[in-house]
Amino acid sequence: MSDLLNYLKEHSNQITDTLLRLTKAESPSHTKGLVDNCGKVLREEYEKLLGNSVEMIEKTEVGNQYKFTYGTGDEEGQILVIGHIDTVWDEGALPIRQEGNLLYGPGVFDMKGGLTITLWALKALKETGVPLNRKITFLVTTDEEVGSTHSKEIILAEAEKSSVVFVPESSIGPDGAVKTERKGAAQFLMKIEGIAGHAGINAWDGASAIEELAHQILDLKKLANRDEGISVNVGVVNGGTRGNVIAKEAVAEIDVRITKKAQAEKISEAICNRPIFVKGTKVEVLGEIDRYPLERTEPVIQLYEDLKEIASAHGYELKEGSSGGASDGNFTSGIGIPTIDGMGPLGDGAHTEQEHVDLSNLPYRAALMAEIIKKYANK
Known part of the structure; x- marks a missing residue:
């Protein structure tokens, strides 16, 4: 077992706690006050786990956005992770409940599970002392579910400085396949x-x-x-x-x-x-x-093969698939930056009352993110 996966498995309860805090901070796209509160919770989690400073990008029409950075490498050629905290659910529309290893709730799969595993991937890299030769930028926006009108510009600006983009959006249920294609x-x-x-x-x-x-x-x-x-x-x-x-x-x-x-x-x-x-x-x-398509190009195939190799070392087979829906990963892929999507945890039911994640999978998915960041930050 890798040091990163071992560390994350040892902290599985704390990872679940982070996801619960983010899920309880409901964040419907059109309610700026609630989205800003969720952003505050995310920022507090980041500062608690990583101890780094955070850049807040203030917005008036949508929730404030955040740029989290880790590492001391140059921004040019950085590793970019992009996610969003807004959800499709109005406040109180979907109850939070846990049944065994499954956690149900608003945005838990799309995509607060992905935000959680990214935070803990960075935490694991820090605590296990992994050296990184590139800066890691984790950009979190607040209007993806309503078109990304207020975030497209900064996504593209960060992508232009990046060598690769990872998107911890919801995986393809029920087996957690990553997305190597998305329609435009x-x-x-x-x-x-x-x-x-x-x-x-x-x-x-x-x-x-x-x-x-x-x-x-x-x-x-x-x-x-x-x-x-x-x-x-x-x-x-x-x-x-x-x-x-x-x-x-x-x-x-x-x-x-x-x-x-x-x-x-x-x-x-x-x-x-x-x-x-x-x-x-x-x-x-x-x-x-x-949004132009996220196409299954040679660089994307290589990203998938690298992820598949990491997953195999962790004891499971990682599958790939395509999606008819678009995400912010379409923007980065559209300007030619190698992008792979659907790196969030195992789960299903995005945008439905059955939206859920498998809590037992969180350490594995966080380790997958940590390992791929480690590989590409040290190329």
């Missing part, structure tokens, strides 16, 4: 302007925005390609005023997912430059590719 995502807003008229008296004089929208939806679906991993979903539509009025306006919200960066420009152009099907209507589309 984009949201578009389609606005259609028609010509209003009386549906009975002037039935042929108007131009229905809703009719145009119906044509657009069917045409947009032609852009989807299951074999290439491209999906197009029109998830929200609105339009018209009354049944006897030809609709002057209609809008639609469009979600697009892609698997390759090379697909982005083509799909974006096809959605933004629309043909007109109903004479007299006008179509405007706003939006762009927000």
Whole structure:
């Protein structure tokens, strides 16, 4: 057994205590006061475990963000770990309970378990005296669940200084596979302007925005390609005023997912430059590719192979998988920084009432993080 894993197993109860404190500090994305309180708890845990100073990045519209650093190496070529403390759960919406080794609660899997194992990975590196030749930066944001609008800039700035990025987001349940692929995502807003008229008296004089929208939806679906991993979903539509009025306006919200960066420009152009099907209507589309895919490139495969070797030495097989959802790891991968995601602990049920983590897995996942940081910080 490695010194790091041995240390973490000896402190399994304390690791659980850290996760409980973070989980009890509920942090729904849109409630800044609660998110800030959770950030304070995280900061206190970091200072207690590592004794290092912390940089707080103050925000007005979302919770304050944190940049934790460890080690004395140069920032250029640093090891970057990124996570978030905001959750999808309103305060009190999900009770915290423990059943055997399983801990249930709001954000426990997505992604306070990942924050916990990162803190303890750094603690283990410190206490076992592992020398590190690169600085470790642990960036914790507060709006990932609502689009990362207020954190994207700092994520990209830190990524540009980094040699590799680890994302302790929720693993792929139920066997804890890491994510070597994530789809890219984009949201578009389609606005259609028609010509209003009386549906009975002037039935042929108007131009229905809703009719145009119906044509657009069917045409947009032609852009989807299951074999290439491209999906197009029109998830929200609105339009018209009354049944006897030809609709002057209609809008639609469009979600697009892609698997390759090379697909982005083509799909974006096809959605933004629309043909007109109903004479007299006008179509405007706003939006762009927000997150490029996290692709399974050679550097990502190497990261996975290194993790798999560490896991094997710890007595288990680490699997890999892909996700249709996006994370902040998409930003870092999108600018070419080798990124591997889903490094959080074994668990399942993200965003559901069954959200949970396996407490017995926390030391193993923390050791996995510690060992991979050790390897890449000393390359």
